[in-house]
Every structure is written in C-alpha cells, then in structure tokens.
Amino acid sequence: MEYRQLGGSDVNVSAVTLGTWAIGGWMxxxxDEQAAIxxxxxxxxxxxTSIDTAPMYGMGLSEEIVGKAVAGRRDRVQLLTKYGMRWDLxxxxxxxxxxxxxxxxxxVHLCAKAHSVIEECERSLKRLRTDCIDVY
Incomplete structure (x- = not known):
C-alpha cells in the first residue's frame, strides 16, 4: 500500500481510502453487519489506513459498524467523517x-451552526467508539 501526507499536516493516509456509504445500508x-465488519x-x-464515513450514511449505522470494526485496531487507522447533513434537526x-x-x-437539512457541529461531532465520537476523529 502506498501512503500520502495529507496536505500540510502530519497525517499520513493510505493512497486508497475505504468508503463506507453502502455499508450504512440506507438506499x-x-x-450484513458481520460481513461489513x-x-x-x-x-x-x-x-x-484511512476509512471514510459520515453520520448521514445509514443515519448513523455506517459509523456504528466502523466503530465496531476498528475496535482493537484504532491505532492503525485514520477515521474521516463529516458534519452538516441533518435528518434529525x-x-x-x-x-x-x-x-x-x-x-x-x-x-434532510444542511446545518453548520456551531451547536449542530458540536452535537454531530459528539454523536460521531460515540458511534465510532473513539475519543478523536482524525479528519473532520
């Protein structure tokens, strides 16, 4: 696998990122949760090493599955998630x-107000079972 420095940061990611929209099941x-894990x-x-997800993917399900899959492997991956698309607000x-x-x-509404971003981040951290998001 090849790796790339992400912009001017100290984050190195795999040249190929795993996208997890479809594992959210929505649409x-x-x-099959076990197959996805x-x-x-x-x-x-x-x-x-880089896994892309979002709250909108399966309305949280994708992040939950990713969180289960990276348990015990968190030090080997960078988690990338997003904010701004709200189905619950x-x-x-x-x-x-x-x-x-x-x-x-x-x-679905687009909302990037501070309270919404903070709430989405806290929920993503919980679903991903982690204390930090590498790229947000």
Missing part, C-alpha cells in the same frame, strides 16, 4: 427528502 437494500478488517489488514436549509432505514419520511 442499498440493507447491510469483516470487509473493513480485511482492508485494514491489507494496509488500508429541522434547522438550516432544506436539502432533500428521503426515508430512514425504517422507511419513515424525513427532510
């Missing part, structure tokens, strides 16, 4: 309508 017909762990074992600009994994209609 993809469900997720095994796939993430296989990627780590193959030298992939009717504040900010309406962006699009969708359904939750359970089939409930929701409106």
């Amino acid at each position: 993809w017909g469900g997720t 095994a796939a993430i762990q296989a990627a780590i074992d193959a030298g992939m 009717a504040e900010g600009k309406h962006w699009f309508d969708t359904k939750t994994p359970e089939g409930q209609d929701v409106k």
Whole structure:
C-alpha cells in the first residue's frame, strides 16, 4: 500500500481510502453487519489506513459498524467523517427528502451552526467508539 501526507499536516493516509456509504445500508437494500465488519478488517489488514464515513450514511449505522470494526485496531487507522447533513434537526436549509432505514419520511437539512457541529461531532465520537476523529 502506498501512503500520502495529507496536505500540510502530519497525517499520513493510505493512497486508497475505504468508503463506507453502502455499508450504512440506507438506499442499498440493507447491510450484513458481520460481513461489513469483516470487509473493513480485511482492508485494514491489507494496509488500508484511512476509512471514510459520515453520520448521514445509514443515519448513523455506517459509523456504528466502523466503530465496531476498528475496535482493537484504532491505532492503525485514520477515521474521516463529516458534519452538516441533518435528518434529525429541522434547522438550516432544506436539502432533500428521503426515508430512514425504517422507511419513515424525513427532510434532510444542511446545518453548520456551531451547536449542530458540536452535537454531530459528539454523536460521531460515540458511534465510532473513539475519543478523536482524525479528519473532520
């Protein structure tokens, strides 16, 4: 695996990043959680160190699965997640309508207000089972 320095930071990431949108199950017909965990762990074992996720991927499910998969391997990976797309907060600009994994209609809003960013970060930390996010 090749690695790259991320911008002017001291963070080195694998040249290939594992994207986890689909393992959130949302819009993809469900997720086999154990298969997703095994796939993430296989990627780590193959030298992939950067894992991209987001609260919006499966409305938190992707981050939960990533958190389980990196348990005991956290020192080998960089976790990349995001903020700003809220399905659970009717504040900010309406962006699009969708359904939750359970089939409930929701409106997704873009919100980057300080209180929202802090709340999303705290929730992501909990779902990822970590005390820091490497790239936010």
